[in-house]
Amino acid sequence: MDSAAPVAVSAMPQGNQGPKANHGSTPREDQIAALVKRRNASNAVAGGIMFAAAASSVAITCGIVAMLTLESLPFFREVNLWDFLTDTMWAPLFAAPRYGILPLIAGTFVTTLVALAIALPIGTIIAVYLSEFAPHTVREVIKPATELLSAVPTIVFGYFALQVVTPALQTFIPDLPTFNMLSAGIVMGIMIIPYVSSLSEDALRAVPMLLREGSYGMGASRMQTAFKVVIPSAISGLAAAYILGISRAIGETMIVAVAAGMQPNLTLDPRQPAETITAYIVQVSLGDVEHGTVAFHSIFAAGATLFVLTLGLNVFGHYLRKRYRKAY
């Protein structure tokens, strides 16, 4: 790394036959040596700062994992891991508590699925439109407008679900309860659309123009070019966008806490009320559960479960990206 400086300096003393050998080194060479030395020093400092920044994110991740593990250990001393994963009832605050995570996972799963059913198709269609079809002027209006959606606080989305979407749905499904996963999932999907569309559009626009020209040059229409050439080329980027959308949906808290109800409910029917993992964590951490009790430690067990779910997804997304990466 800093080999340049010693070479520049040490070259001269050995050059005894040279006419300027007795001077050691010329002023010009001294200047260059000093310059290189200074530059190497500042490089080392900058490198150190950048390494610290990069290392901090790793350290924080490790810290979170350690915290989740340590805090959920007391929980798993009281509750058998097998029961935790297979019991069909979640009632940590009852007199005879039951700690089966399945109802919370089901709630998370159903709301996420409903959200994805909304966000992935609409987000992809928006991305394809903006990247392949929209004239420049239209794009300049729609893109910021879409991204504005992601600036809406999620609590606002939660009340939008409760006050607008649920009553609207009730006109189609008369016996729909006030709190239900369908409404929460739909609004969560709307919330995720900008993430999916923006990242998908980036992936589509990264496809080289040369490939599009090849397709158009054969006489393909915009639609054929978009669906037969551009989307297959961008598949790894699209997968990354989808995975991020899924992670957002799984981790989303306020909308489901407000609109899906707070009752653990083992069902796959989106019309039912249910509680997600995140909503449970909010419920308990805001309530008057005593620190140190099993019920208190249960939120860390739930958090660890959530972490494992999203980690698994991210690993899967990483695999997809590598598997389908295209060398243009």
Place this chain on the structure above:
Amino acid sequence: MSVEAQFAQPRPGNTVLTGNTAPLGNTAPHQRPHMTEASKPASPQLPPLKAHAKKLSFFYGTHQALHAIDLPLVDMHVTALIGPSGCGKSTFLRCFNRIHDLYPNTRYDGEIILYPSAANIISRDVDPIEMRMRIGMVFQKPNPFPKSIFENVAYGLRLKGIRNATELKDRVETALKSTAIWEEVKNRLNKSAYDLSGGQQQRLCIARAVAAEPEMLLMDEPCSALDPIASGKIEDLIRELRKKYAVLIVTHNMQQASRASDYTAFMYMGKLVEFGATTDIFTNPKSKETEDYVTGRFG
């Protein structure tokens, strides 16, 4: 070189002008003020034409990239476009299948007549998609689609609505054979086209263009991303393709132009400086600029 002797001169006995051709000489010189005297004697009687650019100008926004270019393209022959970078060769070539339409703020002026139908390629009334199906194009860098080798070649056929599996298979095989890549890929037609080498990918792209049975073929520096051996194969291929198509090729490589083309057009600063039989352009250019360029004194 025997190859040059064989191909460089316009083929004799082909000079009878039928009704569906347009001789270069039918436009009076005063209507083509941009053309130097040098380009005029480029054989007033050419063999049947495949296409004819007439007073073709092209604009990127307000910047005029092509200035009233008149250039005949002889059928079943190779016409090479040479000139320094930025002279408008690729811009000119890309007019022929309306690729410029994909970008905003571009404008054509003049005509490109495609024979025998005598349709004006750049007319607003002509559907660019139809023109692109009739005129094949090969690009600077190999650009296979993210599909199997077979599906790449079948792409244009499917666009034309061919669904019959046997017909697709036959025509893909014919195209791959005619581009001399069949032996290399016949056992892995279902593998991704990205598994091929650069030279193979480019021949695959030529096969893709040829499979759709176009009326003429455009090649925009098809060898610029390839090594000499792969380039040599493509040049051999161009000489074969000439038997069926009119080929318009942009090249930076003087040797390639002299080896592979029958006619050569020298462009400079968006203007056509000189057009003629390739041997004339390289051995006896009329214009000083052409001479300087082909002898390597500038550009």
